[in-house]
Amino acid sequence: MPADFSMTAILLVFYLxxxxxxxxxxxxxxxxxxxxxxxxxxxxxxxxxxxxYPSGFTTLAAGARAGRLTIFRRYNQLVALLGGAILVAMLAxxxxxxxxxxxxxxxxxxxxxxxxxxxxxxxSEFRNYKLMHEAFQNTRRSAELRPRRLFDFVSPAxxxxxxxxxxxxxxxxxxxxxxxxxxxxxxxxTLILISGMNLAYIAVIWKAVSGAKLDPYQAYSDQVKTIxxxxxxxxxxxxxxxxxxxxxxxxxxxxLEVFDPPLVSFYMQLCVVMGIGLTMRLTKxxxxxxxxYRADAEAPSPDNAPAT
Amino acid sequence: xxxxxxxxxxxxxxxxxxxxxxxxxxxxxxxPGDPLPSIRQLANDLNLNNKTVAKAYQLLERDSIIQTKxxxxxxxxxxxxxxxxxxxxxxxxxxLEDVVARCRDRGATDSEIRIAFTSAMQNxxxxxx
Numbered sequence: 079m080p081a082d083f084s085m086t087a088i089l090l091v092f093y094l095x096x097x098x099x100x101x102x103x104x105x106x107x108x109x110x111x112x113x114x115x116x117x118x119x120x121x122x123x124x125x126x127x128x129x130x131y132p133s134g135f136t137t138l139a140a141g142a143r144a145g146r147l148t149i150f151r152r153y154n155q156l157v158a159l160l161g162g163a164i165l166v167a168m169l170a171x172x173x174x175x176x177x178x179x180x181x182x183x184x185x186x187x188x189x190x191x192x193x194x195x196x197x198x199x200x201x202s203e204f205r206n207y208k209l210m211h212e213a214f215q216n217t218r219r220s221a222e223l224r225p226r227r228l229f230d231f232v233s234p235a236x237x238x239x240x241x242x243x244x245x246x247x248x249x250x251x252x253x254x255x256x257x258x259x260x261x262x263x264x265x266x267x268t269l270i271l272i273s274g275m276n277l278a279y280i281a282v283i284w285k286a287v288s289g290a291k292l293d294p295y296q297a298y299s300d301q302v303k304t305i306x307x308x309x310x311x312x313x314x315x316x317x318x319x320x321x322x323x324x325x326x327x328x329x330x331x332x333x334l335e336v337f338d339p340p341l342v343s344f345y346m347q348l349c350v351v352m353g354i355g356l357t358m359r360l361t362k363x364x365x366x367x368x369x370x371y372r373a374d375a376e377a378p379s380p381d382n383a384p385a386t
Numbered sequence: 387x388x389x390x391x392x393x394x395x396x397x398x399x400x401x402x403x404x405x406x407x408x409x410x411x412x413x414x415x416x417x418p419g420d421p422l423p424s425i426r427q428l429a430n431d432l433n434l435n436n437k438t439v440a441k442a443y444q445l446l447e448r449d450s451i452i453q454t455k456x457x458x459x460x461x462x463x464x465x466x467x468x469x470x471x472x473x474x475x476x477x478x479x480x481x482l483e484d485v486v487a488r489c490r491d492r493g494a495t496d497s498e499i500r501i502a503f504t505s506a507m508q509n510x511x512x513x514x515x
Contacts, residue, residue, distance in 0.1 A: 085491050141406060186494060217392055218391070219393065221423070221431035222387070223410055223415070223422060224387065225421045225423045225424060226423070287427075288426050289428040289430050290431075294433070329463045
């Protein structure tokens with residue numbers, strides 16, 4: 079343990095960060111998500127908005143009737159309680175993080191437990207979009223006659239920052255890894271994996287900006303918001319992963335591995351804030367154009383009526 | 387500014403795209419120099435094949451309604467407003483009708499005209515025209 083940091087300070091940072099993780103991922107965002115689903119089900123029921131429910135019901139829409147939304151809430155409450163219990167147990171047992179690091183694996187495992195319902199929802203959403211495409215029967219189709227470009231959705235400064243941080247990480251990684259002749263397979267894998275991840279971010283952005291929209295009924299104004307949240311999420315994720323890697327690598331270099339658990343917890347919280355949080359902030363449910371899902375709705379929707 | 391197509395219409399999809407873009411130019415909804423969506427974007431937004439949009443863009447470029455500037459993208463042609471009224475198909479048809487009428491006046495049969503037309507087309511290809 080580094081002499082400059084007292085164990086109390088280290089534990090305080092860890093407990094605060096872990097408590098934040100419990101609140102954010104198992105209380106705050108699940109509540110926000112459940113509220114959004116309840117709002118949609120209450121105001122846009124399947125009887126009046128059948129196009130929103132292509133299979134008769136989405137997982138969550140059905141959940142409201144079959145109690146799955148309750149299961150979603152209960153699961154998150156249970157995970158939050160488990161997190162609280164872990165915190166209490168740590169306090170009671172006088173837990174001290176390992177000076178050589180490694181305890182972050184428990185933070186990651188708990189994070190995985192927290193994200194299970196979100197992953198289920200994401201898969202359900204994709205299935206729903208697929209069914210929407212299969213059911214899509216509008217013969218009139220509209221498109222905006224102006225190009226969409228990356229910088230319409232995200233500031234060039236953020237994109238430059240993402241590139242700079244990636245290059246900085248790669249340079250730091252290569253320089254601290256020593257002579258390339260002595261590199262282990264692990265070093266190459268890390269380098270290829272992180273570069274591949276950034277390439278995947280680029281592919282997702284490219285598909286979001288000029289690719290087909292997931293929801294065939296979606297109004298153009300909502301499509302723009304979706305693209306904005308996707309591009310920003312990808313760019314911020316790239317910045318965060320580079321920063322995170324620089325920090326953890328720095329911690330390893332300077333013998334600060336004891337901070338790895340709070341650092342990992344903080345990083346994962348940031349990912350969720352920049353992913354789910356940003357999407358929720360940019361696409362406010364009250365502003366979404368649901369008229370496109372009405373039984374009698376024809377493409378184009380009121381906000382994208384053709385001018386030609 | 388939006389463009390709308392009807393996939394059930396008897397009018398070919400690429401023609402609907404051409405009419406849509408020409409209509410936008412005529413109405414002043416898009417001005418000379420304005421950028422247009424890429425082929426991929428427009429095809430995805432309208433759920434069409436890329437080739438359909440590419441064909442429409444190719445014909446619009448031939449008619450000087452749009453112009454492609456390499457990687458920078460596709461733009462409305464500076465002379466688009468002037469060229470939008472020109473219908474090349476109509477012009478070709480009127481020219482051919484005129485030639486056919488003159489050939490008939492001179493006593494050529496329809497069969498002879500057809501053979502001559504085919505030969506003229508082939509000669510033009512061989513000459514690289």
